[in-house]
Amino acid sequence: MAGLDDCGHYARKGGDSPPRGTLVTLPQHPEANQVLGEVAAELDVRGVSAVPFMPGISASASAPYTVDAFGTAVLVDSPLTGAHQHRNLALATAAAVELATHHGFPVTAGSLARGIHETRWPARMERFEAGGVTWVLDVATIPPGLGLCALACTSLPRRANPAS
Numbered sequence: 001m002a003g004l005d006d007c008g009h010y011a012r013k014g015g016d017s018p019p020r021g022t023l024v025t026l027p028q029h030p031e032a033n034q035v036l037g038e039v040a041a042e043l044d045v046r047g048v049s050a051v052p053f054m055p056g057i058s059a060s061a062s063a064p065y066t067v068d069a070f071g072t073a074v075l076v077d078s079p080l081t082g083a084h085q086h087r088n089l090a091l092a093t094a095a096a097v098e099l100a101t102h103h104g105f106p107v108t109a110g111s112l113a114r115g116i117h118e119t120r121w122p123a124r125m126e127r128f129e130a131g132g133v134t135w136v137l138d139v140a141t142i143p144p145g146l147g148l149c150a151l152a153c154t155s156l157p158r159r160a161n162p163a164s
Contacts, residue, residue: 023040024050061082062082067093081127085125089116127156136152
């Protein structure tokens with residue numbers, strides 16, 4: 001039986017043939033890791049961990065940070081807010097490095113940093129100012145998304161004299 005370990009790698013069941021694809025992942029609940037590992041083995045895909053691209057545990061939910069990619073420090077300065085975006089950004093970074101390193105895509109440290117910084121996702125934790133008020137527009141429609149939205153809103157600055 002094949003399974004993903006806590007770094008997202010899997011044990012291939014096949015011989016020496018190259019994998020038929022790539023699975024970029026982060027640690028999940030142990031049961032989810034097991035299922036992902038079994039599916040990865042069945043599909044004969046290579047596992048790539050995004051863990052190296054996660055920021056430190058003390059990273060702010062909205063402040064820039066750096067990760068090592070392509071042998072250099074890459075600034076991760078995303079307009080997407082919320083600590084949950086750290087996982088999404090790590091997955092995207094791991095996928096970009098994989099595509100450049102193993103599949104010939106022209107991704108560089110500079111293009112990765114620019115792509116992260118220029119990301120636009122309208123209505124997903126979209127912050128804007130109007131009339132001295134910070135507004136957050138979010139289209140979360142499922143309980144986990146609503147929970148993340150509420151959590152991210154707790155980091156917004158409080159007004160000195162909120163309206164009653």
